[in-house]
Structure formats: C-alpha cells, structure tokens
Amino acid sequence: MARPRIVVVGAGFAGVACVRRLERTLKPGEAEILLVTPSSYQLYLPLLPQVASGVLTPQSVAVSLRRSRRHRTRIVPGGAVGVDTRAKVCVIRKITGELVDQPYDHLVLAPGSVTRTFDIPGLAEHGRGMKTLAEAAHLRDHVIAQLDLADAAAPGSAERASRLGFVVVGGGYAGTETAASLERLTMNAVGRYPRLDRREISWHLVDVAPKLMPELGDRLGRAALDVLRRRGIEVSLGTSVAKAGPEDVTLTDGRVLPCRTLIWTAGVAASPLVATLGAETAKSGRLVVTADLRVPGAEGAFALGDAAAVPDLATGGDGTVCPPTAQHAMRQGKVAADNIVATLRGTPLRRYVHKDLGLVVDLGGRDGVSRPLGIDLRGMPAQAVARGYHWAALRTGAAKTRVMTNWLLNAVAGDDFVRTGFQTNKPPTLRDFEHTDQYLTPEEVRARTAADQVDRSGGRDRPQQ
Incomplete structure (x- = not known):
C-alpha cells in the first residue's frame, strides 16, 4: 500500500515545528512528508527590524531547512495558492510559475x-x-x-525635507521596533554626511489606537x-493615514508630512490561501479550528499559526483565541504533528493548551521593554531578556553563531551604512514582495481539481510534481 502523504504548507514557526516533530516521531516509511515553501529557509521574523537597521545580516535570520540530520522531508519550492478539501488536493505555484496539483492524505495549513x-x-503604490x-x-x-x-539636494529644499521624512504606521511590536531601529540607523549614519543636520531628519510613528503596544500594559507602553x-520620534496616536503620495503623507487629522518613506506595519491578516477553502473564518480572516487544530468539515486538514483562530483554552476558553505570536505557533506545530501521528496510529488526539510566557520588545541600543512571566522590565535588563529569548529560539547552532557574531561586531565596529543597490530601478510594493496576487479563487481551484478528476477517469493522469 502507498504510504500516507502529509503535506505541510508554510515554513514559518508553526510549519517547521510540525515537520521537525513529524520527522522525529514517525518511523521510517510510515508516511511521506512534503513541505511547501518558496524558500528553503525558515525566516526568524521578530529580528527583521535588526536586518533593516543593519545590526544583523539577512543570512543570519534565514535558518536553513536542510541542516537537519533527520531530514526526510521533501521540500517543494513554491507556494500553495489553493486547496480543495473535498478532492484533498493542494494547488501549488512553483517558483517557476508552473501550477501543479498535489494530492494529500493529511494537510497542515x-x-x-x-x-x-x-x-x-x-x-498600494507608496507603502x-x-x-x-x-x-x-x-x-x-x-x-x-x-x-x-538628501545630502546632494539643496539645503532647505522641499526635496531634502521629503527625503529626510520617515513615517511608520502601526504601534504594535513590528511598527515600534521598526521605528526605533531605523531611527537609530539614520541618526548614527548622519555623522557620515557633513552637509546634513540631524535636526532635519524627522521620524513619525502613527497608530489609530489610543495606546502604544496595549498588550504590554499601561506602564510598559508608556515606558x-x-x-x-x-x-525625537514623534508619536501620533488616535490617527492614521488618509492619503499617501510620492513626496508626502496626509494624516486623518489633516496634517501633511513631507515623506518619501512610508512603512506600513498596521497589523496582519491571514494568508489569502485561507479564502480558497470556503471554510468558516474569524477575525482577520483566520480559519476557525477546533481545540485539537482540525478544520471542521475538512477531512484530514489541520490549521495553525497566524492562519488559524485557535481557541485559547489557557485563558478559560471563553471564546478568546491565541494571539499570532511565535511561541504559540511553535507549540501548535508540535501538537498538530502529534495529532497527525495519533490519527495514523488510531490513538486519541490532544487539545492545544499553552499559557503565554510573556512578550519582549527590543528598541535598539540599550533600550527595551519586556514582560517575561508577568514581570515588567525596561532598559538594559529588558533588552537583555529580549535578545536572550530570540537567540535561544533560533533553531540551529549556525544561526545562533551568526546572530551573536553580528551583535558583537555591530557593538564594537558599528555600521558602514553601505547600500547594495538591489532592485534600484523597480519601485517595490507590498503586493510585489508578499505575492498576494498569486492566489486562485475558490472557483478556479474547484474547476482545476474537477478537470483533474476527469483526466484521471479517462486514463490520462496529470503530472503531480
């Protein structure tokens, strides 16, 4: 008999934790594991602001998926763009652009x-x-x-003002850390530009919420x-962006800020892949799942991480769902793997329960705010906890070595503020980087799988890989 096929979509914290657990738990030959991801690395997302600010190199936060000695997983280089849960087929767009249909017995979304x-x-054009x-x-x-x-522009000109104006939208962790890290980059770099005055550089952090990072509590939020x-970062709460132009940003309170850099970090929504299932969704488009991570009405399908509204049983199960954080995603990945193994072996499934361990925010330099295990920290102790947590969470020794080396080199030698010039001639957009226009509609997915079934019944099998 053919081995059961397990298809895992996504190589983030949840997907990689699931694959690693499956590789360690399943016996050789017990099942076939496929991991669908455009890149053969796991991105350590919380450290991206440090990549943008030059504290870390890009390679140091891209953790290879091919270093495991237990490596039995076949990596499919592409992204899932549609799922037909009735036909149990995942449609994959390879990095070549080719669409292929991948049947599955068990699916981890x-x-x-x-x-x-x-x-x-x-x-869409300027964010x-x-x-x-x-x-x-x-x-x-x-x-x-x-x-x-700006250094080459005339002093006092509108061009110089707009080039030295930076706006970050979003007062959550990503926006706050991004604004803090990049502000330090510009202030450290301005010493290399004798024609620029640091007082000409303006940073604005804008958020529609009344408080900064409310999840941390009032004290740490104020800190x-x-x-x-x-x-010197101007923080405007209770407001947002009304209009974005190539040289300025208009806020909802009427202010017009000179700006050629609008950084948009105002929250996240579930991957567009979720919409192709036709299943029930909750806030921000996340799939509604049971406490054991199964998707109701979709046989063999599990969902977790940022794409799933997982009941938070640790808070009493009063309808709340787990926040989309790395610590929940990693633990959900392990539970999903255990439940797939339990399904294969005919043993009971277990529910996901995890009490949040706290939050950490690295503001760069000697600044930070953290709440590990409910203890409020700020300053150097908070930053030490934040960096220690991130360092310990890195999956491989090579990644830990690179990150620690980068931190030490940056602390001792600083930054040369060199730009690589990649994609200089192509204006980047959110759609270009996140490929949100690559997904199929539910109707396109159903039509594709129906045609595939007709081909099979006629004796003409369509290539699956």
Missing part, C-alpha cells in the same frame, strides 16, 4: 499572514512592508539612499513611548 492593508489612496526578508533588506537600501540623495519621544 500554516501559511502565515500577510500585511493587512486598507483602501487608502496611494498606499513599504516589514514582512519578508527581501522587504527588510530593500528598506535598508532605501533609507540609506534617502540620506545620500516605550517615553523612549521613542526621547529619541
């Missing part, structure tokens, strides 16, 4: 999330995200390029706000 956007004039490695590397190049161009304002 961990495609993660994409940047949440709104219908704001100019946002920049902080969700992928390419975005972080390109953003660093772009910020340094603005300093170069982070104080750090940003002390550095």
Whole structure:
C-alpha cells in the first residue's frame, strides 16, 4: 500500500515545528512528508527590524531547512495558492510559475499572514512592508539612499525635507521596533554626511489606537513611548493615514508630512490561501479550528499559526483565541504533528493548551521593554531578556553563531551604512514582495481539481510534481 502523504504548507514557526516533530516521531516509511515553501529557509521574523537597521545580516535570520540530520522531508519550492478539501488536493505555484496539483492524505495549513492593508489612496503604490526578508533588506537600501540623495539636494529644499521624512504606521511590536531601529540607523549614519543636520531628519510613528503596544500594559507602553519621544520620534496616536503620495503623507487629522518613506506595519491578516477553502473564518480572516487544530468539515486538514483562530483554552476558553505570536505557533506545530501521528496510529488526539510566557520588545541600543512571566522590565535588563529569548529560539547552532557574531561586531565596529543597490530601478510594493496576487479563487481551484478528476477517469493522469 502507498504510504500516507502529509503535506505541510508554510515554513514559518508553526510549519517547521510540525515537520521537525513529524520527522522525529514517525518511523521510517510510515508516511511521506512534503513541505511547501518558496524558500528553503525558515525566516526568524521578530529580528527583521535588526536586518533593516543593519545590526544583523539577512543570512543570519534565514535558518536553513536542510541542516537537519533527520531530514526526510521533501521540500517543494513554491507556494500553495489553493486547496480543495473535498478532492484533498493542494494547488501549488512553483517558483517557476508552473501550477501543479498535489494530492494529500493529511494537510497542515500554516501559511502565515500577510500585511493587512486598507483602501487608502496611494498606499498600494507608496507603502513599504516589514514582512519578508527581501522587504527588510530593500528598506535598508532605501533609507540609506534617502540620506545620500538628501545630502546632494539643496539645503532647505522641499526635496531634502521629503527625503529626510520617515513615517511608520502601526504601534504594535513590528511598527515600534521598526521605528526605533531605523531611527537609530539614520541618526548614527548622519555623522557620515557633513552637509546634513540631524535636526532635519524627522521620524513619525502613527497608530489609530489610543495606546502604544496595549498588550504590554499601561506602564510598559508608556515606558516605550517615553523612549521613542526621547529619541525625537514623534508619536501620533488616535490617527492614521488618509492619503499617501510620492513626496508626502496626509494624516486623518489633516496634517501633511513631507515623506518619501512610508512603512506600513498596521497589523496582519491571514494568508489569502485561507479564502480558497470556503471554510468558516474569524477575525482577520483566520480559519476557525477546533481545540485539537482540525478544520471542521475538512477531512484530514489541520490549521495553525497566524492562519488559524485557535481557541485559547489557557485563558478559560471563553471564546478568546491565541494571539499570532511565535511561541504559540511553535507549540501548535508540535501538537498538530502529534495529532497527525495519533490519527495514523488510531490513538486519541490532544487539545492545544499553552499559557503565554510573556512578550519582549527590543528598541535598539540599550533600550527595551519586556514582560517575561508577568514581570515588567525596561532598559538594559529588558533588552537583555529580549535578545536572550530570540537567540535561544533560533533553531540551529549556525544561526545562533551568526546572530551573536553580528551583535558583537555591530557593538564594537558599528555600521558602514553601505547600500547594495538591489532592485534600484523597480519601485517595490507590498503586493510585489508578499505575492498576494498569486492566489486562485475558490472557483478556479474547484474547476482545476474537477478537470483533474476527469483526466484521471479517462486514463490520462496529470503530472503531480
């Protein structure tokens, strides 16, 4: 008999944790494991702001998927763009652009999330995200390029003002860390530009919420706000962007800010892949799942991580769902793997329960705010906890060595503020980096799998890989 086929979609924290657990738990030959991902690495997303600011190199946060000695998983280089749960087929767009149909017996949906956007004039053309490695590397190049161009512009000119104006939208962890890290980059770099005055550089952090990082509580939220304002970052709460242009940004309170760098980190939404299933979704488009991570009505399908609304049983199970954080995603990956193994072996499934261990925020330099195990920390102790947590969470020794070496080198030697010039002639957009226009509609998925079944019944098998 053919071995059961397990298809895991996504190589984020949830997907990789699931695959590693499956490789360690399943006996050789017990099942076939496929991992669908465009890149053969796991991106350590929380450290992207440090890549953008030059503290870490891009390679140091791209953890290879091919270092495991237990490696039995076949990596399919592409992204899942549709799922037919009735036919039990996952449609994959390979990195070549070719569409292939991949049958499965068990499916783990961990495609993660994409940047949440709104219908704001100019946002699609001028907004920049902080969700992928390419975005972080390109953003660093772009910020340094603005300093170069501002240095060449006439003092007091509108061009210089717009090039030295930076706006970050989103007062969550990603936005706050991005604003803090990149502000340090520009202030450290301005010493290399004798024609620029650091007082010409303006940073704005904008968020529609009334508080900064409310999940941290009022005390730590105010502490982070104080750090940003002390550095000269203007924080505007209770407002957002009304319109984005090539040289300025208009806020909902009427202010017009000179700006050629609009960084959009105003939350995330579940991957567009979720919409192709036709299943029930909850807030931000996340799939509704049971406590054991199964998708109701979809035989053999599990969903987890940012793409799933997993009941948070640790808080009492009153309808709350687990927040989309790395610590939950990694643990959900392990539970999903255990439940797939239990399904194969006919043993009971287990529910996902995990009490949140706390949150850490690295603001760069000697600044940070953290709440490990409910203990409020700020300053150097908070930053030490944040970096220690991230370092320990890195999956391989090579990644840990690279990150620690980068931290030490940056602390001792600083940054040369060199830009690579990648994609200089192509204006980047959120859609270009996150490929949100690559997904099929539910109707296209059903039509494709129906045609495949007709081909099979006629004796003409369509290639699956």
